[in-house]
Amino acid sequence: MNIYGIMAIYKFEMARTFRTLMQSIASPVLSTSLYFIVFGTAIGSRMGEIDGVSYAAFIIPGLVMLSLLSESISNASFGIFFPKFSGTIYEVLSAPVSPFEIVAGYVGAAATKSVMLGLLILLTAKLFVDYTIVHPFWMLAFLVMTAVTFSLFGFIIGIWADDFQKLQVIPLMVITPLTFLGGAFYSINMLPEPWQTISLFNPVVYLVSGFRWAFYGVADVNVVLSLGMTTLFMVTCLVIISWIFRTGYRIRS
Amino acid sequence: MPHIIQVKDLNKTYDSGFTALRGVNLDIRRGEIFALLGPNGAGKTTLISIICGIARGSSGSVSADGFDIASDYRMARTKIGLVPQELTTDAFETVWATVNFSRGLFGKAPDKAYIEQILKQLSLWDKRHAKMRELSGGMKRRVMIAKALSHEPEILFLDEPTAGVDVELRKDMWEMVRQLRENGVTIILTTHYIEEAEEMADRIGVIRKGEIILVEEKQALMSKLGKKSLSLHLTEPLSEIPPTLSEFNLFLEEGGDYLRFEYESAQSDQVALLLSRMNESGIAIKDLNSSESSLEDIFVELVQEQ
Ligand SMILES: Nc1ncnc2c1ncn2[C@@H]1O[C@H](COP(=O)(O)OP(=O)(O)O)[C@@H](O)[C@H]1O
Ligand SMILES: [Mg+2]
Numbered sequence: 270m271n272i273y274g275i276m277a278i279y280k281f282e283m284a285r286t287f288r289t290l291m292q293s294i295a296s297p298v299l300s301t302s303l304y305f306i307v308f309g310t311a312i313g314s315r316m317g318e319i320d321g322v323s324y325a326a327f328i329i330p331g332l333v334m335l336s337l338l339s340e341s342i343s344n345a346s347f348g349i350f351f352p353k354f355s356g357t358i359y360e361v362l363s364a365p366v367s368p369f370e371i372v373a374g375y376v377g378a379a380a381t382k383s384v385m386l387g388l389l390i391l392l393t394a395k396l397f398v399d400y401t402i403v404h405p406f407w408m409l410a411f412l413v414m415t416a417v418t419f420s421l422f423g424f425i426i427g428i429w430a431d432d433f434q435k436l437q438v439i440p441l442m443v444i445t446p447l448t449f450l451g452g453a454f455y456s457i458n459m460l461p462e463p464w465q466t467i468s469l470f471n472p473v474v475y476l477v478s479g480f481r482w483a484f485y486g487v488a489d490v491n492v493v494l495s496l497g498m499t500t501l502f503m504v505t506c507l508v509i510i511s512w513i514f515r516t517g518y519r520i521r522s
Numbered sequence: 523m524p525h526i527i528q529v530k531d532l533n534k535t536y537d538s539g540f541t542a543l544r545g546v547n548l549d550i551r552r553g554e555i556f557a558l559l560g561p562n563g564a565g566k567t568t569l570i571s572i573i574c575g576i577a578r579g580s581s582g583s584v585s586a587d588g589f590d591i592a593s594d595y596r597m598a599r600t601k602i603g604l605v606p607q608e609l610t611t612d613a614f615e616t617v618w619a620t621v622n623f624s625r626g627l628f629g630k631a632p633d634k635a636y637i638e639q640i641l642k643q644l645s646l647w648d649k650r651h652a653k654m655r656e657l658s659g660g661m662k663r664r665v666m667i668a669k670a671l672s673h674e675p676e677i678l679f680l681d682e683p684t685a686g687v688d689v690e691l692r693k694d695m696w697e698m699v700r701q702l703r704e705n706g707v708t709i710i711l712t713t714h715y716i717e718e719a720e721e722m723a724d725r726i727g728v729i730r731k732g733e734i735i736l737v738e739e740k741q742a743l744m745s746k747l748g749k750k751s752l753s754l755h756l757t758e759p760l761s762e763i764p765p766t767l768s769e770f771n772l773f774l775e776e777g778g779d780y781l782r783f784e785y786e787s788a789q790s791d792q793v794a795l796l797l798s799r800m801n802e803s804g805i806a807i808k809d810l811n812s813s814e815s816s817l818e819d820i821f822v823e824l825v826q827e828q
Contacts, residue, residue: 271596271629273625273626273628273629273630274628274629276626277622277624277625277626277627281612281623284615284619285614355610356608356610357610357611359604359606359610361627362574362576363574363575363599363602364627365595365596365597365629366627366629521576521577521578522578
């Protein structure tokens, strides 16, 4: 195991994050605050409770997930796309690091950053709403699992993308709609049929629901199912990544 | 002892369908400086990329210090340092950070003293806190070399190291290459500047259209393929070459004022014979001047053949 190799990639990626601190931290915090002001305070004050939770508190897990997904994907995809684009990837390819070590470095850093951000958003939320977390351990577990899973997914996008546009297209065209329709701002039980059933095909529903269960003990779908779906998605990403390295797809000509 | 690099029947066809290497066999000796010469597009970078793990061969095998580059890639890559042809650097990283990054990536524990030594050798020490984008092209090239040396490799690949580099850096670089060889590092370089190969290399390989067409000791190559030419300034111009000298490869030049004798490096005894024959025939000379073909002439001839 090349621990120094993993550390080198990890530190390199974290340094990149801290160099662009404003972009990396400030902008998600700012946009989350805006969501709270608009949805939590302005609109929320006119909404009833959902499952016994005030609307402002209800949207917290969804908002964290919203940022977590998009940040994980954009961090991890950019992290591997950029060296590919600039050519500096030659060094990683010529180094004695295994695919696992490469992924651990890049995805580990991207996930770390997302988790830090998720926690920061939770702290920011405290300024607007008073909430308590019923299952803190599971909250953290979902946070970390989601960050890792979507960083893996971002890594795949970063390998696949051969221009900047492709890098943006999946987060923009797929992830954002799925998140908005994934019950971040409402319970899917509030939807009429057939939308409620259709929603069950949206993987984000399971993430948000599980995460919200960790906060308030209430969920749209069974929490075990949430956990299962998250694991399934993670395993799928791992399988794709191992295929990428086995075939050299878009990294080794 | 086995060769430090062994390339066996290596073929490479890119996804585009273009075949860049055809049945390449190449053995690099431990501790030598090997120059790989070839025109643009011959496959030099492709060959190096495969040995270093950046590209994959389509068939054939490569080993570095006895380790197969595919099945034993960790051991093989640990031995190798690469300075690629393109100057690709992380614009926002400092010199110090990027060189230490390389060392870590190659699995070596941090060693500040060693990195300091390399940076000083490459006249980069004063620039260690500078960001890569603030450096000139020559300085960047030095950083690339420092990165390649950061993990103390036993084999160093330099892909066109002096393309677009000023004279001073080129001199520094040759000095450093010699130094490295003295420390036992094997060096493989590709170059367009034939004078470099001529000056530095122990052995020379010529690659053309993906095929290695020749590998030879530099000295042997130069004497085997090199042509010499002796130019004789005659006291009296000649109108034609006298029959007594017909066995020699002679040319009359400048209206008969000069007689030029062309011969292979290996047949230098011919010169004495020619001179005594001329003496016998009563042809006097004022002056003489000899020259030999450079590696460049040899190279151009080789590559243009066929
Ligand atoms: N990724 C690639 N895909 C397709 N063809 C390539 C690729 N890389 C290089 N080639 C082709 O392979 C040939 C050899 O290239 P290269 O090894 O870079 O030559 P050299 O370094 O000797 O100039 C060239 O004709 C080049 O166009
Ligand atoms: Mg080249």
